[in-house]
Amino acid sequence: MKIDHTQPLEYSTQQNQLNIFGFWIFLGAEIMLFATLFTAYFIMENRTGNGPTGPEIFEIGPVLFETFILLTSSFTIGLAVHAMRIGRKKAMLAFLGVTLLLGVAFLSAEINEFVHYYHVGATYQTSGFTAALLTTLGTHGGHVTLGFFWGVCILIQVMKDGINARTANKSFIFSLYWHFLDVVWIFIFSFIYLKGLM
Amino acid sequence: MEFFERFAVPNPNPAIYASMVAIVVVSLAIIIGLTYFKKWGYLWREWLTTVDHKKIGMMYLISALLMLFRGGVDALMLRAQLSMPDNKLLDPQHYNEVFSTHGIVMIIFMAMPFIFAFMNLIVPLQIGARDVAFPRLNAISFWLFAAGAMLFNISFVIGGSPDAGWTSYFPLAGTEFSESVGTNYYMIAIQISGIGSLMTGINMITTILKMRAPGMTLMKMPMFTWASFMACVIIIFAFPVLTIALLMGTTDRLFATNFFTTTNGGMDMLWANFFWVWGHPEVYILILPAFGIYSEVISTFSGRNLYGYKSMVGSMVIISLLSFLVWTHHFFTMGQGALTNSIFSISTMAIAVPTGVKIFNWLLTMWKGKIRFTVPMLYSVGFIPLFTIGGVTGVMLAMSAADYQYHNTMFLVAHFHNTIIPGVVFAMLAGLTYYWPKMFGFMLNERIGKWGFWFLSIGFVLAFFPMYITGLNGQARRMYTYSEATGFGPLNFVAFIGAGLMAIAFCLIVYNIFYSIKHSPRNVGDDPWNARSLEWATHNPVPEYNFARTPHVASSEAFWDAKKHGHELFKGEIEEIHMPNYSGVPFIMGVIFFICGFSFVFSLWIPAIVSLIGIFACMVLRSFEKDDGRLISVEEIKATESKFESAEEIKTAVSTYGGANS
């Protein structure tokens, strides 16, 4: 592997550059994935059948909590990448750890939210609306879950091997993924919850 | 016993039992053969674990040909059933299963791997790269495709085939009206291979944008690379829609959600919408690489550079955008207002403009050229008028008010076969013949190839042109029979004869492969067609590292420049080459995906969860793996190169094959 030292570590080999670029293309596909879910949601929004409607089941408190958590985790993963770039392994690990913890907090809040929906009669099978809502939230939540395990793998590798071309590349790509999930959440927050509650 | 009952075929008939026996016999024959000839190790080392883009391409190619036969046999059964009024060859249930699988197999498991085969084989060579950007991912893509294809193909012997059409409109495809697991197979098999397609799309875009040879700017890429690039752009934005639609369909069927049901707020139209949001771009995913192959072939055999390179590129970019703006024309009759229909009608017709530009550019490429009628060129020449007819009938269908009369009729069936067969299938056969020496180092027989072409073209015209007429006479598509009074009989019989001729053509093509393996001369050299673009600047068959030295490029016809204008393609000394390592993980992942998919089809939750965990385990394993690939030494490269060069010297006396004959 040829390492080009004029570049930041995560870009320092040809393969590293390819990985980052390829991941961006993947994110392009992810935009469309979530756009499809949003399309379904917007069309199904009022097709509640005999089930409850959005405004009846949404609660602003937990949603704000989730939003704040995810925003902050997006901030901390940014700090982790910054720490990585200035070569501060411990700080990077700390920020990465905080990010993952916030991820867990977000997930538990979301699971709590789903349990709440279940109790108020908005299950997966209730109506077109609940199916679209839970699939959209669930797909995002699934991404976060996957991201959590991915992040743990990276955390272990950075601990073991330190910051090198390989781990830096992985961490950077992971940060892209995590930021992207935050962007998706912003849209969920605005166009599912706030639009439903306004 | 009760557990096994679910795997029984719900609508058995002798043909299905015969197929079961045939499948078992063939599988046994393969296993015994591999053991007897001690080829298991070879198979594993050279093919199942390969990450070489050329071998993956060949595997795609073989799969596509196999699937072409599966789909072709389905087609023959359909035409035979309709050849006469009140025919009793197939009952309605089997007819429904056969046309559903015909459509899915042909689009998803024949046409897609066919284009991926050429993308894999040719794109890295055309841009002077050693491999694709993510060789391991490429192998995973292939094995996911293979898992999906296998899963889909076992449906008719285990549990029953899908029977709701390749479009699987809900609620017909819902659990209420489609009780067998057939539609589960549809949802999950396509999902798995669709994920593979998406990965290929990402892989190819990265390869094309980041791994081009020095000097090759975007506007100096060969046309097939441009076409593949635009097709992959469509892939990455279209396939996620399919992923979600299939996910929703799966949950509707397996978990009783209400996306596409008719109660509790479900909306059956939403499936049709998503299906076509993916489905329409999909046809451009198929046709753009085909256009790319025609561009290469026509330019090579006209002995001229491609006319209007810039407008060719521009038209493809526009097509890729427009392809996402037209999906509603598949359901003009669904009750939306005249305004919506008008918008989508105009956007659909607009696609005719860039497509027309391409047709005229090909014609102008022949202008002042020196046309050699080889088999690939024959296919291209046949393509132009036939595809034009397909295209203009497309414009007719795009007129939404008139579409109320064409929709769901044989006119529509005739139209899309008229674009896909001369458009995609002809291109793939042209590409197969054209790139055969690139893959294997010998040529396919021209004489048999030409017979194949004529049978195919005439068969095609006979098979599909009558459908335009019966469609306008009121024959709806997907009817398993019709009465004599309708008067559809004679023309349908003509169509059956046409289908028979096409079947003969495909047999000839396969016979040609076997014939050529036995009889074709092996010393065809590196440039058997007097070609123009970079992929011909290396040896036939291509060594694993593609190019011994990185080529330097100054135009879209780098090889022609080197041959005619003294352009120096290869500068400097041979250096050691970095190549990726082979890996068994992609194959294993494919197997696990197959098991996972199968478990989902039959709602076997424990194996489903176990195999899902297996998939994640593979991903974690990959994350921790440290694999920097391997290096090929300079001596090894030199040894390989000199072998090719000595072969080249023997050959110089032999005249260029496929030269100015005919």
Place this chain on the structure above:
Amino acid sequence: MKELFPVKQVGGYLFSLVLTIVALIVYFMDFSFPVAMTILLVTAFVQAAVQLVLFMHAGETEDGTAIYTNVLYGIIIAMVTIIGSLLIFVWDM
């Protein structure tokens, strides 16, 4: 400690918090549908842009153009799909 918290990141974070609060206004105030939607659209897209440019460093390499084109293309097609579907099923049915 200070070098671990660069102005760009902290500023971006604060800005997105502000945007979230602005978006939240539609919950507390009684806007008409078009006004509220405009607020939501603006805040959401600005916030997405903040993430993209400040946090994800989309434009930092020579591939910046390709990356932005990719994202833009994705957004355009996403909007077309959403608006087209709404047109078919809600606005012009």
Place this chain on the structure above:
Amino acid sequence: MKLKGTLLLLLSMLVVFLSGCEPLLVLDPKGPQAERQASDIMISIGIMAFIVIVVMVLLVYMLVKYRASRLPDDYEPPHIEGNPILEGILIGVPIIIVAILSFITVKSNYIVESTPEGYEDQEPLVIYASSSNWKWHFSYPEQDIETVNYLYIPTDRPIEFKLYSFGPITSFWIPQLGGQKYAMADMVTTLHLAADTPGEYMGRNANFSGKGFAENTFTVTAMTQTKFDEWVDEVHETAEPLTEDTFEQLLEPGHLGRMTFTGTHLGFSPAPEHEHSDDEMDSGEEHKMHAEKEREMHTEHAAHE
């Protein structure tokens, strides 16, 4: 040149067919909508045939003139980049053609989606046409009659079909009166037709709907208003009333012959007409209360568990 020969032969065959030695259903219209569509089809076939011929002539010219066997051995084809003017023409002409067709199409769209031309001043006859596996039910609310698998309509009066389905998506199509439209389970679509001349026409479901799809047809008989009125009277004298039970039986999957009833199923099994407005945002208090009750029930249910 075999291919070109075959193509030309087939094209001329097509023209012969279309110009009507034995008229094709779609091109033998018996009502204003079908007439409009048929004329659109003929115009587009004309323009398209012109394009196909141009392409073929150019292709034959290139192939004949520039085939290698007719050119000297030392002929080297020139290198030609694109020519902006020529390419401009190649883009411009198709754009003009597309513009012409777009103009026609948009106009036709609005025509086929409204009361047929020449019938605007008449009150349309509303017929509810619903499909079930694999039959068609026609309800005449005005006449209080319901038929199965056959349709009697008066000529010279606009007809408004309200389409919906008791099962898979189907498509209501009477080629000689006009194009098709989907019938679906959760909404009602509207199709405007009219018959100019009395006669018997083929009607069918054009959208695949399962095993019995091929036989999912019906006949349409168009007759003068007086004859239609006579038929209505006759039905009222002779036919049985349609009960909910009978109707449930009719909905069972299968094929039925022609059947006639007095009364319609719209009373006890109404068309899904208002589904849409029901779902609007301002669904009102009633909806909320309903949901509230539902929620209580669920919590109760959960508590029990």
